[in-house]
Amino acid sequence: MREEVTGPKGAEAGPSGAAPAQSISKMHVLFMLAVHAGAVAAFAWFSWGALFTGLVLYVVTGLGITVGYHRQLAHRAFRAKVFVTRILATMGSLALQGGPLRWVADHRQHHFHSDSDGDPHDIARGLFFAHVGWVFYVYPRNYDQRRIRQQTKDLCRDPYLLWLEKYDFVPGFILGGLLLLAGGLSYFLWGFCARLVFLYHSTWLVNSACHSWGYRRFHASPGTNNWLVALLAFGEGWHNNHHAWPASARHGLKPWEVDLSFALISALKKLRLAWDVTLVKPDPNSRRGGVLVRT
Ligand SMILES: [Zn+2]
Numbered sequence: 001m002r003e004e005v006t007g008p009k010g011a012e013a014g015p016s017g018a019a020p021a022q023s024i025s026k027m028h029v030l031f032m033l034a035v036h037a038g039a040v041a042a043f044a045w046f047s048w049g050a051l052f053t054g055l056v057l058y059v060v061t062g063l064g065i066t067v068g069y070h071r072q073l074a075h076r077a078f079r080a081k082v083f084v085t086r087i088l089a090t091m092g093s094l095a096l097q098g099g100p101l102r103w104v105a106d107h108r109q110h111h112f113h114s115d116s117d118g119d120p121h122d123i124a125r126g127l128f129f130a131h132v133g134w135v136f137y138v139y140p141r142n143y144d145q146r147r148i149r150q151q152t153k154d155l156c157r158d159p160y161l162l163w164l165e166k167y168d169f170v171p172g173f174i175l176g177g178l179l180l181l182a183g184g185l186s187y188f189l190w191g192f193c194a195r196l197v198f199l200y201h202s203t204w205l206v207n208s209a210c211h212s213w214g215y216r217r218f219h220a221s222p223g224t225n226n227w228l229v230a231l232l233a234f235g236e237g238w239h240n241n242h243h244a245w246p247a248s249a250r251h252g253l254k255p256w257e258v259d260l261s262f263a264l265i266s267a268l269k270k271l272r273l274a275w276d277v278t279l280v281k282p283d284p285n286s287r288r289g290g291v292l293v294r295t
């Protein structure tokens, strides 16, 4: 079936005017400092078992963000069984990047207002702001539940996602507690602190590096394609491709553009756990060189 998909259904553009920064969130600053200190301390409490656990959890959590929060929930790039959607969203919550609704609302805002005042991590405000600074600012709009619900109407039908939005920190903190209880300090430092820090920076690099460095295949679209970020963030570094085709489940459009997140989506489709996977099909008759198809 061939079908043009223009954007996430149920999503509306949020306010485009830049809200003035009201204050810095001390809680966010303290948490980030603590978790970064824990990541540094992890090297003093090194063990191969703890490092391996941290790496496995990095992949599980990272795919929760890229496949769950981003490609499925924010862009509706594929559909999946309800339990798969919920598992992916729970995996994403382990990244402690906020609940699924707020994450999706911020991300849709980024696509609607890329590189302008309404963009939550507008690159025009500098590399530091786009990378991490934006996380610390408390804008009224960031916590405006009406704005968040308006931009995520399509997701608010699932009571589990609503619960996860309210208690987004619960799965992540339970995991941290289990690591400490079962593995001791070394496993907590690698599996919780170091994993979170590496994942924060690989996610933030999509907002900073992938709006600054790399090649652009689609000159009418913002963002850049950056192979290093693509490796660290499981295919999310093909960001210029993504801005050009936001609804595509596959961000790496060429064979050498490795995209681990798409590999997971393909595996879910083969297992009949996912369907309606949206892809870009080359089409010389199309002005954009391709059309979106659902497979
Ligand atoms: Zn972007």
Ligand SMILES: [Zn+2]
Binding pocket: 070, 074, 075, 107, 111, 242, 246
């Ligand atoms: Zn996106």
